[in-house]
Amino acid sequence: MAEYAAKKLVQMLVTVLGVVTLVFFTLRLIPGDAASAMAGDTLSGEALEVLREQMGLDEPLIAQYFGFLRDLATINLGETITTRIPILELLVRALPITLTIALSTIALSVILSIPLGTLAAYMAHKGRTWLDNWLTGSAMVIDLMPPFWTALVLLLVFSLGLGWFPASGQLDWGNPRGVALRLALPVIVLSLAQVATLARITRTAVLEVLNEDYVRTARSLGWSELRVLFRHALKNAALPIATVVGLSFGNLLGGTVIVEFIFTIPGVGNLLVAGINSRDYQLVQTLIVLYALLFVVINFTTDLIYKTLDPRVQF
């Protein structure tokens, strides 16, 4: 296990280095350079030179590259170009919000989809497929709904129409109820798509296990149906479910950008959109690396969980 984890860790570090390298060189492909793209027509030649110097663009490419690596490794993220706020400070404020949304979404969708998928599988196993059909059909439609559209429709109905959730306002961590109400709709929007996928996977996984010999053996021992389901079926179905949760995390991160934008939540996604609009490449490159890092770390963790849940898996 430790050896496997170490091997995966090395692989992960190589990927991270590749990600950083790709981001660095892609940004150097901007026609002209990042400084002139950022300044547009607003700066004269001399001011542009100053900006270039600040961004370190006057140094040789290799020096810039290693400087970038060093800064990232020592978490010296610099300041935003336009507003001169330290990027680390922005992240300390924004990251907890985005992570709260993402993790609540995973929690909510797991809580909803596992019972739903198990029930569908169980009923299908017993020959009653209506829940199964209904679930498969609605899961397909929900899965295909553009998240920004779902968000607007829910906003229209539950915030503007029924007034259940505030559509805007400050996020104050001292007021948990307020935070929960404010983040509820974004989390529901993102969970919808997750539940659709997860319930389907759970259903397939549980249905497969229900047909195994050991489930029949457990039944023949006179165990109750619930005990059979939880002790045998669900435990063995956990593997594909955990994998899909990990894999869908990437989509979830993309989704947070959209819901944060719609519900004006000051998370990392809103920082990214603002950074692109103000052509703040210092900020954008940091955020893109951060997202990739989050994704890679989650995949790494999923791999390890996979390995822990299923001792048969050998690599």
Added chain:
Amino acid sequence: MADITLSPIPARQRRFQSLFTAVIGHRFLGHRKVQLALIILVPILLLTILAPVLPIQKPLETNLRAMMQFPSIEHVFGTDKMGRDIFSRTLAGVEVSLMVGLSVAAIALLFGMVLGTLAGFYGGWVDRIIMTVVDIFLAFPSLLLAIGLVSVMGTGIVPVILAISLADVPRFIRLQRSQVLSLRSRAFIDAARTIDASQYWLMSRHIVPNTLAPMLVAASITAANAILVEASLSFLGLGIMPPQPSLGNIVRDGQTYLEQAWWISTLPGAVILLIAIGLHFLSDGVRELLDPRSR
């Protein structure tokens, strides 16, 4: 009866039938999911093609006497804050969506085929280089990769197509490579090698044709996905910019007026969903038709 003919169908008609089967295929049109897909997609496609000659306002034409009007017979989807007809803007947006979907699918298919075949067939350092780059690209969540790429390449339809394609190509390379790897060691490839077939011949005649079915299915899923990503980018103000309508930026426009004029955002968004459902059925149908095991 002495004059029973073995083929009651005249030769010309027979030729037509085989042509019909080859080109369209009664099995294709007879498949239930394909039929569902066509019922959804054909009307949308027809309306989009016919949009210029339909008796509706032009997509960019404003009418200050008909601002934010509720959907009516004259304006099927209502009008926006400048009195522009949402229905005609939606059709113009669908045109952009379809263009993006088809272009991305074609680019991803082409580059995925070529690079994936090379990586899988030659192995060694070719494989290692290609797959290292692929793995790095796959380390980004795909919508975020597209967002990052448009931030560098700029807005507009061509950068958007390129950004989404770049984000999708790695998945195709990986799929193609894994298929080629499993084909490479099959007996019919060895047989072709023994009669001294060239590598080009092996790839073009024996390997690539056998990888087509899953790649085409992946392409149709990618088309649907690309339409969603383009709409998301345009919605965030990073994709196709106004005044050119795209489904995403029409929804964005209407977001401000959600309370007073809900139709501006919700109806074009529903059209995206319809297209996505249509393409989903289409790809599902194609998959079932091409994969003999799932029939």
